[in-house]
Amino acid sequence: MNMRVLYGAGPGDIDGYGTERLRAEFLIENLFVPGEIAFAYTHVDRMIVGGAVPRDAPISFGDGAEVGTPLFFTAREMGIANLGSNGAVTIDGKRFEVGNRDIVYVGRGAQEVVLESADSAQPAWFYMNSVPAGADIEHRLIRKDEAKPLELGDEKRANKRRLAMYIHPEVAPSCLLLMGITDLAPGSVWNTMPPHLHERRMEAYLYFDMASEDRVIHLMGRPDNTRHLIVANGDCVISPAWSIHMGSGTGPYAFVWGMTGENQAYNDVNPVPVETLR
Template sequence: MTTRFAISARETAGLNTAGLREHFLIENIFTPGAIELTYTHYDRMLVGGAMPTEAGLPLPNPGNLKANYFLERRELGALNVGGAGQIVVDGTTYDLGYQDCLYVGKGSQQVEFKSVNAAEPAKFYLLSAPAHKEYPTTRRTQAEATPVQMGAQETANERTIYKYIY
Protein backbone atom coordinates (compact mmCIF):
# COMPACT_ATOMS: atom_id res chain seq x y z
CA MET A 1 0.00 0.00 0.00
CA THR A 2 1.31 3.42 -0.89
CA THR A 3 0.49 6.58 1.05
CA ARG A 4 -0.27 10.06 -0.32
CA PHE A 5 -0.01 13.03 2.01
CA ALA A 6 -2.27 16.07 1.69
CA ILE A 7 -0.75 19.28 0.37
CA SER A 8 -2.01 22.84 0.67
CA ALA A 9 -3.76 24.86 -2.03
CA ARG A 10 -0.72 27.15 -2.16
CA GLU A 11 1.60 24.20 -2.81
CA THR A 12 -0.77 22.78 -5.42
CA ALA A 13 -0.93 26.11 -7.30
CA GLY A 14 2.85 26.02 -7.73
CA LEU A 15 3.03 22.52 -9.18
CA ASN A 16 3.77 21.84 -12.83
CA THR A 17 2.30 18.86 -14.69
CA ALA A 18 4.92 16.46 -13.36
CA GLY A 19 4.29 17.66 -9.80
CA LEU A 20 0.52 17.30 -10.14
CA ARG A 21 0.95 13.77 -11.49
CA GLU A 22 3.31 12.87 -8.65
CA HIS A 23 0.87 14.01 -5.95
CA PHE A 24 -2.50 13.02 -7.43
CA LEU A 25 -2.23 10.40 -10.21
CA ILE A 26 -2.60 6.77 -9.16
CA GLU A 27 -1.15 4.80 -12.06
CA ASN A 28 -1.12 1.21 -10.80
CA ILE A 29 -4.67 0.25 -9.96
CA PHE A 30 -5.04 -3.12 -11.71
CA THR A 31 -2.27 -5.71 -11.49
CA PRO A 32 -3.18 -9.29 -12.48
CA GLY A 33 -3.38 -11.49 -9.40
CA ALA A 34 -3.00 -8.65 -6.91
CA ILE A 35 -4.72 -5.97 -4.86
CA GLU A 36 -3.25 -2.47 -5.17
CA LEU A 37 -4.13 0.14 -2.53
CA THR A 38 -3.29 3.81 -2.11
CA TYR A 39 -4.06 5.55 1.17
CA THR A 40 -4.67 9.28 0.83
CA HIS A 41 -4.79 11.70 3.73
CA TYR A 42 -7.62 13.52 1.94
CA ASP A 43 -10.58 12.27 4.02
CA ARG A 44 -8.54 9.15 4.95
CA MET A 45 -9.70 7.49 1.73
CA LEU A 46 -8.27 4.28 0.35
CA VAL A 47 -8.37 3.92 -3.44
CA GLY A 48 -7.36 0.80 -5.28
CA GLY A 49 -8.11 -2.18 -7.40
CA ALA A 50 -8.37 -5.94 -7.11
CA MET A 51 -7.76 -8.09 -10.20
CA PRO A 52 -8.09 -11.76 -9.25
CA THR A 53 -7.00 -14.28 -11.85
CA GLU A 54 -6.55 -17.98 -10.97
CA ALA A 55 -6.97 -17.66 -7.20
CA GLY A 56 -9.12 -15.49 -4.97
CA LEU A 57 -7.60 -12.40 -3.38
CA PRO A 58 -8.34 -11.76 0.30
CA LEU A 59 -8.65 -8.10 1.30
CA PRO A 60 -5.46 -7.38 3.25
CA ASN A 61 -5.23 -5.56 6.56
CA PRO A 62 -2.40 -3.05 6.16
CA GLY A 63 -0.68 -2.40 9.49
CA ASN A 64 -1.00 1.37 9.26
CA LEU A 65 -4.82 1.06 9.51
CA LYS A 66 -4.26 0.11 13.17
CA ALA A 67 -7.26 -2.24 13.08
CA ASN A 68 -7.82 -5.93 13.74
CA TYR A 69 -9.25 -6.30 10.21
CA PHE A 70 -9.67 -3.96 7.23
CA LEU A 71 -13.35 -3.08 7.76
CA GLU A 72 -13.26 -2.83 11.54
CA ARG A 73 -13.74 0.95 11.26
CA ARG A 74 -14.14 1.38 7.50
CA GLU A 75 -16.65 0.70 4.71
CA LEU A 76 -15.89 -0.36 1.15
CA GLY A 77 -17.38 0.13 -2.30
CA ALA A 78 -16.27 -2.22 -5.09
CA LEU A 79 -17.28 -1.54 -8.72
CA ASN A 80 -16.57 -4.28 -11.25
CA VAL A 81 -15.15 -2.79 -14.47
CA GLY A 82 -13.94 -6.11 -15.89
CA GLY A 83 -15.21 -9.64 -16.51
CA ALA A 84 -17.67 -11.52 -14.31
CA GLY A 85 -16.57 -11.82 -10.72
CA GLN A 86 -17.56 -12.63 -7.19
CA ILE A 87 -16.96 -11.06 -3.82
CA VAL A 88 -17.26 -13.30 -0.77
CA VAL A 89 -18.12 -11.37 2.40
CA ASP A 90 -18.07 -13.34 5.66
CA GLY A 91 -19.06 -16.51 3.79
CA THR A 92 -21.78 -14.99 1.57
CA THR A 93 -21.01 -14.89 -2.18
CA TYR A 94 -22.14 -11.93 -4.30
CA ASP A 95 -21.99 -12.26 -8.11
CA LEU A 96 -20.95 -9.07 -9.90
CA GLY A 97 -21.11 -8.56 -13.65
CA TYR A 98 -19.65 -5.65 -15.59
CA GLN A 99 -20.54 -2.33 -13.87
CA ASP A 100 -22.17 -4.01 -10.87
CA CYS A 101 -21.26 -2.61 -7.46
CA LEU A 102 -21.05 -4.05 -3.95
CA TYR A 103 -21.19 -1.96 -0.80
CA VAL A 104 -19.51 -3.77 2.11
CA GLY A 105 -20.38 -2.35 5.49
CA LYS A 106 -18.31 -1.69 8.58
CA GLY A 107 -17.69 -4.79 10.68
CA SER A 108 -17.36 -7.27 7.80
CA GLN A 109 -14.32 -9.34 8.70
CA GLN A 110 -13.47 -11.49 5.69
CA VAL A 111 -13.63 -10.20 2.11
CA GLU A 112 -12.30 -12.11 -0.90
CA PHE A 113 -12.33 -11.11 -4.58
CA LYS A 114 -12.68 -13.77 -7.30
CA SER A 115 -12.92 -13.94 -11.09
CA VAL A 116 -15.33 -16.35 -12.78
CA ASN A 117 -12.92 -16.76 -15.73
CA ALA A 118 -9.20 -16.06 -15.28
CA ALA A 119 -8.87 -15.37 -19.03
CA GLU A 120 -11.35 -12.48 -18.62
CA PRO A 121 -10.66 -11.39 -15.05
CA ALA A 122 -12.89 -9.20 -12.95
CA LYS A 123 -11.45 -5.78 -12.16
CA PHE A 124 -12.83 -4.39 -8.94
CA TYR A 125 -12.27 -0.64 -8.49
CA LEU A 126 -12.14 -0.07 -4.73
CA LEU A 127 -12.96 2.94 -2.55
CA SER A 128 -12.89 2.79 1.24
CA ALA A 129 -13.63 5.47 3.82
CA PRO A 130 -13.89 5.59 7.61
CA ALA A 131 -17.30 4.45 8.87
CA HIS A 132 -19.11 5.27 12.08
CA LYS A 133 -22.19 3.08 11.66
CA GLU A 134 -22.82 -0.42 10.34
CA TYR A 135 -24.93 -0.82 7.21
CA PRO A 136 -25.69 -4.12 5.46
CA THR A 137 -23.67 -5.36 2.52
CA THR A 138 -25.68 -4.48 -0.60
CA ARG A 139 -25.27 -5.34 -4.30
CA ARG A 140 -26.44 -2.90 -7.01
CA THR A 141 -26.50 -3.13 -10.79
CA GLN A 142 -26.08 -0.11 -13.04
CA ALA A 143 -29.82 -0.32 -13.80
CA GLU A 144 -30.48 0.17 -10.06
CA ALA A 145 -28.06 3.10 -9.76
CA THR A 146 -29.29 6.70 -9.94
CA PRO A 147 -28.00 8.43 -13.11
CA VAL A 148 -27.10 12.11 -12.80
CA GLN A 149 -26.48 14.16 -15.96
CA MET A 150 -23.59 16.62 -15.58
CA GLY A 151 -21.80 19.18 -17.72
CA ALA A 152 -22.62 20.23 -21.27
CA GLN A 153 -21.56 19.23 -24.76
CA GLU A 154 -20.66 22.88 -25.49
CA THR A 155 -17.97 22.81 -22.78
CA ALA A 156 -16.78 19.27 -23.67
CA ASN A 157 -17.62 17.85 -20.25
CA GLU A 158 -21.03 16.23 -20.76
CA ARG A 159 -21.23 13.01 -18.76
CA THR A 160 -23.47 10.73 -16.74
CA ILE A 161 -22.52 9.84 -13.18
CA TYR A 162 -24.16 6.74 -11.73
CA LYS A 163 -24.74 6.86 -7.97
CA TYR A 164 -24.64 3.33 -6.57
CA ILE A 165 -23.89 4.15 -2.94
CA TYR A 166 -25.28 7.10 -0.99
Protein backbone atom coordinates in the same frame (compact mmCIF):
# COMPACT_ATOMS: atom_id res chain seq x y z
CA MET B 1 -1.35 -6.27 -0.08
CA ASN B 2 0.79 -3.20 -0.63
CA MET B 3 -0.26 0.24 0.62
CA ARG B 4 1.08 3.48 -0.80
CA VAL B 5 0.63 6.59 1.37
CA LEU B 6 -0.12 10.08 0.06
CA TYR B 7 0.00 13.01 2.46
CA GLY B 8 -1.89 15.59 0.44
CA ALA B 9 -1.19 19.29 0.10
CA GLY B 10 -2.78 22.69 0.59
CA PRO B 11 -3.71 25.03 -2.25
CA GLY B 12 -0.64 27.21 -1.65
CA ASP B 13 1.74 24.27 -1.95
CA ILE B 14 1.20 23.53 -5.63
CA ASP B 15 2.86 26.78 -6.76
CA GLY B 16 6.21 25.09 -6.27
CA TYR B 17 5.28 21.72 -7.80
CA GLY B 18 6.65 20.55 -11.11
CA THR B 19 4.95 17.85 -13.15
CA GLU B 20 6.45 14.88 -11.29
CA ARG B 21 5.68 16.26 -7.82
CA LEU B 22 2.11 17.11 -8.82
CA ARG B 23 1.60 13.60 -10.17
CA ALA B 24 3.18 12.04 -7.08
CA GLU B 25 0.83 13.88 -4.71
CA PHE B 26 -2.46 13.64 -6.61
CA LEU B 27 -2.28 10.84 -9.23
CA ILE B 28 -2.37 7.12 -8.44
CA GLU B 29 -1.13 4.81 -11.20
CA ASN B 30 -0.71 1.03 -11.52
CA LEU B 31 -3.73 0.03 -9.45
CA PHE B 32 -4.70 -2.82 -11.77
CA VAL B 33 -1.96 -5.45 -11.95
CA PRO B 34 -3.06 -8.98 -12.92
CA GLY B 35 -3.05 -11.30 -9.93
CA GLU B 36 -2.40 -8.55 -7.40
CA ILE B 37 -4.16 -6.10 -5.09
CA ALA B 38 -2.93 -2.56 -4.51
CA PHE B 39 -4.10 0.19 -2.18
CA ALA B 40 -3.24 3.85 -1.71
CA TYR B 41 -4.03 5.65 1.56
CA THR B 42 -4.47 9.39 1.23
CA HIS B 43 -4.55 11.69 4.22
CA VAL B 44 -7.12 13.73 2.29
CA ASP B 45 -10.08 12.68 4.46
CA ARG B 46 -8.32 9.31 4.98
CA MET B 47 -9.78 7.78 1.83
CA ILE B 48 -8.24 4.56 0.57
CA VAL B 49 -8.44 3.69 -3.12
CA GLY B 50 -7.58 0.24 -4.38
CA GLY B 51 -7.48 -2.02 -7.39
CA ALA B 52 -7.44 -5.79 -7.85
CA VAL B 53 -7.38 -8.07 -10.89
CA PRO B 54 -7.84 -11.70 -9.76
CA ARG B 55 -6.66 -14.25 -12.32
CA ASP B 56 -6.20 -17.95 -11.54
CA ALA B 57 -6.77 -17.58 -7.79
CA PRO B 58 -9.01 -15.41 -5.62
CA ILE B 59 -7.53 -12.40 -3.83
CA SER B 60 -8.51 -11.72 -0.23
CA PHE B 61 -7.90 -9.02 2.35
CA GLY B 62 -9.16 -7.99 5.76
CA ASP B 63 -6.17 -7.50 8.03
CA GLY B 64 -6.02 -4.03 9.59
CA ALA B 65 -2.27 -3.66 10.11
CA GLU B 66 -1.93 -1.06 7.34
CA VAL B 67 -4.69 1.12 8.82
CA GLY B 68 -3.80 0.65 12.49
CA THR B 69 -6.86 -1.36 13.53
CA PRO B 70 -7.44 -5.08 14.18
CA LEU B 71 -9.34 -5.44 10.90
CA PHE B 72 -9.39 -3.38 7.73
CA PHE B 73 -13.09 -2.75 8.36
CA THR B 74 -12.96 -2.20 12.12
CA ALA B 75 -13.80 1.48 11.50
CA ARG B 76 -14.25 1.61 7.72
CA GLU B 77 -16.77 1.03 4.94
CA MET B 78 -16.07 0.44 1.24
CA GLY B 79 -17.52 0.42 -2.25
CA ILE B 80 -16.20 -2.13 -4.76
CA ALA B 81 -16.96 -1.46 -8.43
CA ASN B 82 -16.40 -4.14 -11.06
CA LEU B 83 -15.08 -2.45 -14.20
CA GLY B 84 -14.17 -5.65 -16.02
CA SER B 85 -15.74 -9.02 -16.81
CA ASN B 86 -17.91 -11.07 -14.46
CA GLY B 87 -16.64 -11.88 -11.01
CA ALA B 88 -17.65 -12.36 -7.39
CA VAL B 89 -17.19 -10.56 -4.09
CA THR B 90 -17.53 -12.67 -0.94
CA ILE B 91 -17.84 -10.90 2.43
CA ASP B 92 -17.54 -13.16 5.49
CA GLY B 93 -18.94 -16.07 3.50
CA LYS B 94 -21.76 -14.10 1.81
CA ARG B 95 -21.18 -14.26 -1.94
CA PHE B 96 -22.27 -11.62 -4.45
CA GLU B 97 -22.04 -12.35 -8.18
CA VAL B 98 -21.04 -9.10 -9.86
CA GLY B 99 -21.22 -8.10 -13.49
CA ASN B 100 -19.64 -5.19 -15.28
CA ARG B 101 -20.53 -1.90 -13.55
CA ASP B 102 -22.12 -3.50 -10.52
CA ILE B 103 -20.98 -2.11 -7.16
CA VAL B 104 -20.83 -3.90 -3.80
CA TYR B 105 -21.13 -1.96 -0.56
CA VAL B 106 -19.09 -3.40 2.33
CA GLY B 107 -20.21 -2.23 5.75
CA ARG B 108 -18.20 -1.61 8.89
CA GLY B 109 -17.18 -4.75 10.77
CA ALA B 110 -16.49 -7.07 7.82
CA GLN B 111 -13.69 -9.53 8.60
CA GLU B 112 -12.65 -10.82 5.19
CA VAL B 113 -13.35 -9.83 1.58
CA VAL B 114 -12.57 -12.29 -1.22
CA LEU B 115 -12.39 -11.12 -4.85
CA GLU B 116 -12.43 -13.50 -7.80
CA SER B 117 -12.94 -13.56 -11.56
CA ALA B 118 -15.36 -15.88 -13.35
CA ASP B 119 -12.86 -16.37 -16.19
CA SER B 120 -9.13 -15.88 -15.66
CA ALA B 121 -8.69 -15.08 -19.36
CA GLN B 122 -11.21 -12.23 -19.06
CA PRO B 123 -10.81 -11.10 -15.46
CA ALA B 124 -12.85 -8.76 -13.34
CA TRP B 125 -11.33 -5.37 -12.55
CA PHE B 126 -12.24 -4.41 -8.99
CA TYR B 127 -11.90 -0.74 -8.02
CA MET B 128 -12.31 0.16 -4.35
CA ASN B 129 -13.03 3.30 -2.32
CA SER B 130 -12.91 3.05 1.49
CA VAL B 131 -13.52 5.77 4.08
CA PRO B 132 -13.88 5.89 7.87
CA ALA B 133 -17.35 4.94 9.10
CA GLY B 134 -19.20 5.38 12.36
CA ALA B 135 -22.26 3.23 11.66
CA ASP B 136 -23.01 -0.42 10.93
CA ILE B 137 -24.80 -0.78 7.59
CA GLU B 138 -25.53 -4.10 5.91
CA HIS B 139 -23.41 -5.31 3.01
CA ARG B 140 -25.24 -4.97 -0.28
CA LEU B 141 -24.95 -5.50 -4.02
CA ILE B 142 -26.13 -2.59 -6.18
CA ARG B 143 -26.58 -3.76 -9.74
CA LYS B 144 -26.09 -1.51 -12.73
CA ASP B 145 -29.85 -1.34 -13.38
CA GLU B 146 -30.54 -0.36 -9.75
CA ALA B 147 -28.42 2.81 -9.87
CA LYS B 148 -30.25 6.12 -10.13
CA PRO B 149 -29.40 7.91 -13.40
CA LEU B 150 -29.15 11.67 -13.90
CA GLU B 151 -28.95 13.14 -17.39
CA LEU B 152 -26.64 16.15 -17.37
CA GLY B 153 -25.01 18.58 -19.76
CA ASP B 154 -25.54 19.81 -23.29
CA GLU B 155 -24.55 18.06 -26.50
CA LYS B 156 -23.83 21.40 -28.18
CA ARG B 157 -21.28 22.20 -25.47
CA ALA B 158 -19.67 18.75 -25.66
CA ASN B 159 -20.50 17.90 -22.03
CA LYS B 160 -23.59 15.68 -22.25
CA ARG B 161 -23.26 12.81 -19.81
CA ARG B 162 -25.16 10.30 -17.73
CA LEU B 163 -24.37 10.10 -14.04
CA ALA B 164 -25.43 6.94 -12.16
CA MET B 165 -25.66 7.08 -8.37
CA TYR B 166 -25.00 3.75 -6.61
CA ILE B 167 -23.87 4.34 -3.02
CA HIS B 168 -26.07 7.32 -2.20
CA PRO B 169 -28.88 8.02 0.28
CA GLU B 170 -31.45 7.74 -2.54
CA VAL B 171 -30.23 4.30 -3.65
CA ALA B 172 -28.04 2.48 -1.11
CA PRO B 173 -27.22 4.40 2.09
CA SER B 174 -23.81 4.49 3.74
CA CYS B 175 -22.22 6.30 6.66
CA LEU B 176 -20.07 8.82 4.72
CA LEU B 177 -19.22 7.25 1.35
CA LEU B 178 -20.77 8.27 -1.98
CA MET B 179 -19.94 6.37 -5.15
CA GLY B 180 -21.15 6.22 -8.74
CA ILE B 181 -20.22 6.05 -12.43
CA THR B 182 -20.48 8.70 -15.13
CA ASP B 183 -20.53 8.02 -18.89
CA LEU B 184 -20.12 10.67 -21.54
CA ALA B 185 -22.42 10.76 -24.57
CA PRO B 186 -20.80 10.06 -27.97
CA GLY B 187 -19.03 13.21 -29.15
CA SER B 188 -18.91 14.82 -25.70
CA VAL B 189 -15.52 15.25 -24.04
CA TRP B 190 -15.97 17.45 -20.93
CA ASN B 191 -16.76 15.50 -17.78
CA THR B 192 -17.84 18.22 -15.36
CA MET B 193 -19.51 21.45 -16.35
CA PRO B 194 -19.67 23.91 -14.84
CA PRO B 195 -16.49 23.39 -12.81
CA HIS B 196 -17.19 23.63 -9.11
CA LEU B 197 -15.97 23.26 -5.57
CA HIS B 198 -17.53 21.35 -2.70
CA GLU B 199 -15.73 22.41 0.45
CA ARG B 200 -17.48 19.78 2.56
CA ARG B 201 -16.44 16.78 0.43
CA MET B 202 -13.30 15.49 -1.25
CA GLU B 203 -13.46 13.29 -4.33
CA ALA B 204 -11.53 10.58 -6.15
CA TYR B 205 -11.85 10.13 -9.91
CA LEU B 206 -10.96 6.77 -11.55
CA TYR B 207 -10.85 7.05 -15.33
CA PHE B 208 -11.55 3.87 -17.33
CA ASP B 209 -12.89 2.43 -20.60
CA MET B 210 -10.21 4.40 -22.44
CA ALA B 211 -8.13 3.31 -25.43
CA SER B 212 -4.46 2.86 -24.60
CA GLU B 213 -3.46 5.81 -26.77
CA ASP B 214 -6.03 8.22 -25.29
CA ARG B 215 -5.64 10.55 -22.33
CA VAL B 216 -7.83 12.78 -20.16
CA ILE B 217 -6.51 16.24 -19.34
CA HIS B 218 -7.71 16.63 -15.75
CA LEU B 219 -7.77 20.20 -14.41
CA MET B 220 -7.31 20.84 -10.70
CA GLY B 221 -6.28 23.59 -8.30
CA ARG B 222 -7.94 26.76 -7.08
CA PRO B 223 -10.12 28.47 -9.71
CA ASP B 224 -7.62 31.34 -10.04
CA ASN B 225 -4.56 29.06 -9.97
CA THR B 226 -5.17 25.88 -11.97
CA ARG B 227 -2.89 22.98 -12.82
CA HIS B 228 -3.36 19.89 -14.95
CA LEU B 229 -2.67 16.16 -14.89
CA ILE B 230 -2.42 13.92 -17.97
CA VAL B 231 -4.36 10.77 -17.06
CA ALA B 232 -4.39 7.32 -18.69
CA ASN B 233 -6.81 4.40 -18.47
CA GLY B 234 -7.05 3.03 -14.92
CA ASP B 235 -5.45 6.08 -13.29
CA CYS B 236 -7.03 7.70 -10.23
CA VAL B 237 -6.94 11.40 -9.31
CA ILE B 238 -7.31 12.57 -5.71
CA SER B 239 -9.25 15.84 -5.63
CA PRO B 240 -9.17 17.73 -2.30
CA ALA B 241 -12.14 19.84 -1.27
CA TRP B 242 -10.25 23.05 -2.11
CA SER B 243 -9.69 22.03 -5.74
CA ILE B 244 -11.83 22.23 -8.83
CA HIS B 245 -12.11 19.02 -10.83
CA MET B 246 -12.94 18.91 -14.51
CA GLY B 247 -11.44 17.26 -17.53
CA SER B 248 -11.55 16.67 -21.25
CA GLY B 249 -10.59 13.51 -23.13
CA THR B 250 -8.93 12.80 -26.45
CA GLY B 251 -11.34 9.89 -26.97
CA PRO B 252 -14.24 8.06 -25.27
CA TYR B 253 -13.95 7.44 -21.53
CA ALA B 254 -15.92 6.99 -18.33
CA PHE B 255 -15.10 7.55 -14.68
CA VAL B 256 -15.98 6.31 -11.22
CA TRP B 257 -16.44 9.06 -8.67
CA GLY B 258 -16.14 8.46 -4.96
CA MET B 259 -16.66 11.10 -2.27
CA THR B 260 -16.61 11.47 1.47
CA GLY B 261 -17.44 14.30 3.84
CA GLU B 262 -20.11 15.54 6.21
CA ASN B 263 -22.57 16.44 3.47
CA GLN B 264 -23.94 13.70 1.21
CA ALA B 265 -26.13 15.98 -0.91
CA TYR B 266 -24.78 15.55 -4.42
CA ASN B 267 -25.85 19.08 -5.40
CA ASP B 268 -23.99 20.68 -2.49
CA VAL B 269 -21.58 22.53 -4.79
CA ASN B 270 -20.27 26.02 -5.47
CA PRO B 271 -20.18 26.53 -9.27
CA VAL B 272 -17.22 28.38 -10.77
CA PRO B 273 -17.87 30.38 -13.98
CA VAL B 274 -15.53 29.20 -16.72
CA GLU B 275 -14.57 32.79 -17.61
CA THR B 276 -13.07 33.24 -14.13
CA LEU B 277 -10.62 30.32 -14.40
CA ARG B 278 -6.92 31.08 -14.57
